Structures are given as structure tokens and as C-alpha cells.
Amino acid sequence: MASPFRRTSGGVCAPKGFIANAVSAGIKNPDAERLDLALIYSENPCVAAGTFTTNRIKAAPVRVSQAHLRDRDIQAILVNSGNANACTGVEGIQDARLTARTVAKQLGLRQAQVAVCSTGVIGLPMPMVRITPQLEPLVEGLDRKKGSDVAQAIMTSDTTQKEIAISMRINDYKVKIGACAKGAGMICPSMATMLCFITTDANIGKTSLDKAVHDAVENSFNRITIDGDMSTNDSVVVLANGQSGMPRIKHNSKEYRLFRESLExxxxxxxxxxxxxxxxxTKFVTVKVQGAKTYNDAKKVAEAVANSALVKSSWNGNDPNWGRIIHAVGYSRAMIREELIDIHIGSKAACIGGMEASTPMDELRKRVAKDKFQITIDLHLGEAEYTVYTSDMSPEYIDFNRSEYAYWKQARKDGLTKQ
Structure with missing residues (x-):
């Protein structure tokens, strides 16, 4: 069946009416010239929806943006990298509100129409002395061709910028959806540190957009894990400005289902x-659990396997150690029967009925040595299934995350910390 949409260029600026910009504020390092402060703006009023981290420790911008989203619809998103503005107390809230208020004034908006998002080091006050002077040029440089600059500016430990845009027909109207995201570590389900900003010129109501966003997040960002750590800053914000000219999408209509499919x-x-x-x-691994008695059981098993440090380490070593997989199944607290469990690596059986399968070890090792493969776990107890997308864990991951001392050293120079 042909796809109902096609890829296009422009990222968050692909839909009509959206412009963006990114500048260098030297947030983490005043001597660096990398882009680290970005703004996405709709020239027309928007309907907005979002989801945020379920971590009980929430960064200041998360708290501010959640309040703004409840108060009225967002029309602009201000985001920085290099500093998470998390665990920064009242000062952090004030800094987030100040940046939103400053940008809102320049755009002719109310403060509550600006969402604020941050990503970076936790526990350090924002270097406002470098950020504030850059807000005016940030607004002045808004342009239709700056979508990729935003994707670049929000990167932290990412090695590549992440953006996408698609175009589709809803009845006789061309509709576009654009997005950018960041995240490479502290990624775990339940708003696995990640940010994602999505723009669309579709005409959709608040209730319908809320439902579509909730469902799409559940089937995407809530199904990934890299290291089992959940950030204080995770945010997904979606803006819809209706500039495609189409009539309002009716909830649960075929038009709504197409939009939701595209968003997902x-x-x-x-x-x-x-x-x-x-x-x-080094590896992208799909963990699919099927044959579970309930949806929650399938989810528990998939997440237990996908988050197991032992399992992920064996994948990194090209070791098809199904024993580590089945032991994770066992402690997942899902309903299982050991003698019914089958485990496949790629298309090859590693475990049948809870015991070693007849597949030669060399054949299994070939599958695990690939940079992309699937683990299928069949519990043979029902019809429920669940899929999680995960990775291996390498010695280099530990080395990379051993120290953030350089950031604190710069913060001491800035007079933001005594440590």
C-alpha cells in the first residue's frame, strides 16, 4: 500500500506560516561559536499540545511551559542547549519566565504564548548575562530557511542533527508536518534527555490535537530506551496553525485518522x-514481545529486556546470550510460564520452550553482530504484544559519561557556582 505522505525539506519551517532562527550565545562555553539558542515562531495563532517528563524532578522550563500550555495556546518555542536549568530553584523559574517574557514582548505575544525548553547540564544557574543580549537578534533573524539551524542548536551529546518534514493531501488540501529533535543519552520510556518540536499547518482543534499527540507519543517516544535514565527536561511540543486553508479536522474522522497516522x-x-x-x-535493536496475556505484561517484559545492562553489554560484544534475555523476562513481574517462552534473534530460534534451541551458535552470533536486528520473545499466553526500540551499551558509553567537570569549571569562572 502506497504511503499517504512524502518527505520534503524544511524541518520545522516546512509548514506554512512557520519561521525560525538560531544563534550562538556561548551558554556552555563563551568561546564556542556553535548555535545553542533557538526560536520557532508561527506568524499566525496556533492550537498547541505537549507532553513532558514524568520525572518528579522537573526542570524550571518544564514547569513554566506546562503552565503556559494550560493557560493558553503556544505560538512560539524558545529553546537552549548547554544548560538544563534544572534544580536551580526560584532563580531558575524566574530566568525561564524572563526569557519567555522578553521574546513575547518582541513578538507582540503574551508571555504565556511562549514555551521555554532547555537541555544540558543539571544543577547550574543559567548564564543569563550571555543569553539575554542574544534574544533580540534571535527574534530579528527569524526566517523560513532556518529550520535546520534549530535542529543543530538543540544538540548536546548528539552527533547528528535530527529533523524531518512530510507533505500529504487531506482531501484537496496540501498539509505539511515538520519536526526536529535531540537526544542521545538519558533516554528511557515515559518521555524518554530528549526534546522534540513539531509544527503543522493542519487545521485541527485542541481536543483532537491533544488526543493525537498523546497517542503518537505513546507509540514512539515512550517506546525507546538507551540507558534507562529519564531526564528532568523531556518535552514534546506540537503547534498547529491551520494555514493550509483546509476546513477543521473533525475528531475521529478519516481526516483525523490520516493526520494522527502522519504525526505518529x-x-x-x-x-x-x-x-x-x-x-x-553501535547497534539498533528492536525488542518485540508477543503472546502476552495482557498489554501491561508485554510492556513489562519488553522494557525489562531493553533496559538490562547485562543484555545490552552482550549485544555490544556480539554475544547471542539468550540466557540474559530470559532472566530479564523472569524478573519483569509479568505473568509468564518458563516452559512456554520462545526467543528468536532475527529469524533464528535461540530458545524454544524455555530451553536452548538447535540453532548453531555461529548462526546466532551472525545476527547479533549486525548493527540492526530484532529480538522476538513469544510468551504463548495470549494475544497482547509490545515493541521497544533500544541499543547496546559500550565501554565507550561509560568513558563518555564519567565526568562533566569542564562545565562546572566554566560555571565557576562565570560566578554561578562556588564548587
């Missing part, structure tokens, strides 16, 4: 891109 495609592509760019990962 966008999010899943971004989610998979995060896993592929995981910190020092």
Missing part, C-alpha cells in the same frame, strides 16, 4: 533517530 510516523522516525545516535552505541 514523524514521532517514531525522530524516536528511532535518537536511539541510532545514542551515546557511543
Amino acid at each position: 510516523f514523524i514521532m517514531l522516525e525522530m524516536a528511532k533517530a535518537l536511539v541510532r545516535d545514542g551515546e557511543r552505541v
